[in-house]
Amino acid sequence: MNARYFGPLPVHRRFDYQPITRRERYEWPNSARVAVYLGFNLEHFAFGEGLGASIGPVSAHPDVLNHSWREYGNRVGAWRCFELFESLGLPSSTLLNTAIYDHCPELVAASVARGDELVGHGHSNSERQGDMDEASEAALLADCRARILKESGCAPSGWLSPWISESHHTPDLLAETGYRYTLNWCHDDQPVRMATRGGHALWSIPYPQELNDIPMIVARQMDAKDFAQIIIDNADEMLEQSRRQPLVMGLALHPYIVGQPYRLRHLRRALEHLAGMRDRGEIWFTTPGGICAHMDLVAPAVAS
Template structure:
């Protein structure tokens, strides 16, 4: 039987201490555009095949290329319209392949966090040193091209190991001290931030990144139509907004510029953004800002509450 990884304790959603977001907001809302680079003929990984068809995978590759050529511009302009700064889940090879995209995002003060180097190279099968080197490369690349100290991590193609969070925090500390490597999007277990237990004892937090709201999950896995996806985003927000009256919640919409940005899908997405940002008591923010706020104001009290509840139930 596989053991629990031990990153966090069980902490029931009910009767938690109240979180109050800035200006009394009920919901901290952030959009995470995955801006990725896929290789036409990536190195073989025995644990996972990058493309479902034989090489050269022109179909899959060119669809992703559409995202970086067309879809990114379309989505960026839409987020501009509603005053949303993206938190980019970045395949850092994009810094070399498409530096013009990086510059456009820098102009808008978007956040850059690491999504590995290529989205066709996975953590599966790596040694600890290989994974550490990959994480370091991605964080150094972000800093070199943007000046930002990388705060967050989402493993490439969600291919993390049991060491990923420890390594990301450790490399972040080595490179940037407390300003680097302090939140993850790789855990999908809650609608509020969660302190994460690491071998380094670094103050580290999991920030909700919803697979249910992820456009690839919606369109490719669940195979729903654009209108229904837009409605799901609004319904998800409505529930979190309702619960946020008691204690602040987080809503993330992860997007891909080769999914949500096709012409026939954009109007439903825009309708959902207009609906959410039309509420005054919503904090439209970034993943980094949420993590920083929680670490400063609620991290210690949350740990104390978890310890009290754990002791009471034992």
């Protein structure tokens, strides 16, 4: 075989490898050791075309079973989740498909009224961002940012791609469009600064694929009580680990999944546990935008 098969593999060059045991120390506000946030996904799906999570076998379009299951989240589940968050005094970050403004703007208004952070999450989860050419992707990022600013009065500082789908240019385009952080990467338990063309600043804030109801409950068919226990165990273990360095714990939720009554009952138990940790000063309950802003203070970019 040619020797090239045994050399270094292709890399992304967005950040270097650095073990978590060899990081500079910093502090979260109020000397908390773990920063915790809720990533609450408000999504809208085209009827009769495109992609979408599935509870049952995927049928030819119109796939009424799976489309209506997802729509339960917008009609019922999200409202129950908001009630739960409010009862515990928990802030949230709403990961927003801008198609929600056309379909059910009341949901966005409720999120804004709570003071939640709005995070760009594409126009619809019926499509993958990584399938677009560079010009179309740039237009998507700009349009979503402008729509949220126009409708809700504040341009988003963060982005999560629909289906976590990126092109090779996504981090560059995000920074050039004015986004300050991305949630696409799940490679670390701390924020990581990403390299972009032109040197524009962009943080990668950890977004979970384990503490995430789609891969755990839908893909792995995990029971809601077990998912709730995972959240509790993860928080308790991270608190132990955070004696050595500050950490980030995100929790990714979709209202058509955890908004189902029997699952919400178990989510309530997990969030009550987190609220207790907050009340004891063990964790900083915040948003990814709050984490990004704090990192800009404790680890400002070096001017080129």
